[in-house]
Amino acid sequence: MVKPAAEPEVESFLAMLAAQRGAAANTLSAYRRDLAGAAQIIGKLVQAGREDIAKLATAWVELAPSSLARKASALRQFYGFLLDEGLREDDPSSALPRPRARRTLPRLLGHEAVGALFLTAEADGAAGTPEGLRMLALLELLYGSGLRATELVSLPIAAVPRDAPFLTITGKGGVQRMVPVSARSVKALADWLAVRGRGGRFVFPSPKGGHLSRVRLFQLLKDLALRAGLNPETVSPHVLRHAFATHLLEGGADLRVLQTLLGHADIATTQIYTHVDSARLVALVNERHPLGKAANS
Structure with a gap:
């Protein structure tokens, strides 16, 4: 299949990400690839309707949940941009396939x-x-x-x-x-x-x-x-970055401090590490909570 030329609206969207959100070059390249891939399947994105968007579910059925989520996010943000700029009056992204997956836990190194x-x-x-x-x-x-x-x-x-x-x-x-x-x-x-x-x-x-x-x-x-x-x-x-975060939490580091150290824009990204400290948290409740003390006495 011949690769379609990039739509002007896509380039404007990427320029906005770079200027207003400070998106890194790797991030912009990933968005460009995902949007171009969708355009190869359904044609011009700026003209696509809900029926066109729905076709992506079949085309993307073999994708890993994380890849599907990334591609859907790129399109969702693109159509939000078109609405904000007055380039569309409707948002067809509600027809995008939704991945059914939990966020994977980081690999641990003891x-x-x-x-x-x-x-x-x-x-x-x-x-x-x-x-x-x-x-x-x-x-x-x-x-x-x-x-x-x-x-x-x-x-x-x-x-x-x-x-x-x-x-x-x-x-x-x-x-x-x-x-x-x-x-x-x-x-x-x-x-x-x-x-x-x-x-x-x-x-x-x-x-x-x-x-x-x-x-x-x-x-x-x-x-x-x-x-x-x-x-x-x-x-x-x-994996070593995960070990840094995991072992700091085990040592009692505050989640907000860890967010700053890791350079996470959203605390939700940092919260993935809280699972590793579950054993310490259970022990803490059993040792320090009044009901825990009563049960152990």
């Missing part, structure tokens, strides 16, 4: 597995090689500060302050936040910067210029996991 990763990385770092010191710094910032993979590999030198244990992170949508760095992470980062060499604007530069790629970061973590005796499929930058 304290013992994290300890095995650090034991291996610290042994590499103790050898004083640039590769070993870099890996230890990467691991410290992934697990110790909860950075996203993209935030970590694209971290500029300017984001590392000289006199404060914080990093200035530019997250999704270009939103900046301050992320605390532990004393051990500060040392690992300083050790790496001492052997990194001069030149370049990124903390983790690539030999070919620019910064370390996300793909290379994944590869380095998989290799570390293998050498630590773990299944490489269970370890990734995102």
